[in-house]
Amino acid sequence: SDLLFLFQWADILKNGDEKMLLFELQDSRRCHIALRELLEDSRHVGVVYCDLDHFTDLKDALRERTKSQSMALERSEELLAHLATTIVNVAGHDGFVFRYAGDEFAILVPNRREAQILDLAEHVRSEVADEGHFEGFDITTSIGIAGTQNIERTHTVLIARAQDATYVSKLTGKNRIVKCPISEADEKRIQIARDAGNRSE
Secondary structure, eight states, X not given: OOGGGSOOHHHHHHTTOHHHHHXXXXXXXXXXXXXXXXXXXXXXXXXXXEEEEXXXXXXXXXHHHHSOHHHHHHHHHHHHHHHHHHHHHHHXXXXXXXXXXXXXXXXXXXXXXXXXXXXXXXXXXXXXXXXXXXXXXXXEEEEEEEETTTSOSOHHHHXXXXXXXXXXXXXXXXXXXXXXXXXXXXXXXXXXXXXXXXXXX
């Protein structure tokens, strides 16, 4: 398996280069490849999906304050890189972290019990909340969890179910953890929000 040397996290973190770490994490395609490998090699795999709360509001506020799109982007990327480092520091010993898209991260956790995965997710949630104070904003993360114990063992289904659970977290208060399977009521809630074009940032 090529999983063990996907990233040289330790070297990057030792050098304190948070922007480089953020760059190295960015690859949803590699996330799916890694998840496929883990599903072949592991007894159980959990996906912890993290979507930062209020990050779009922060970028809009920075753009308004600085009157500069480029400066707002640079400042928001600094925070994003710092929070990515926070997530890797918490989860990197137990799982593989990917920047799935924008301010969304996927953590792939092989061969851990559901209780251990929940503990890891709670640690991530707590640390992001502690580190997310920036420019008057309190950036937190909504988290969804899906695992092979109760979900079909395919990479696309696992990611999609974890994303759905994250969306439920967004729609029901943010800065919380929701695990699959989600209820029929929550599935309807998601459909209504999507039909209305609500991303619930």
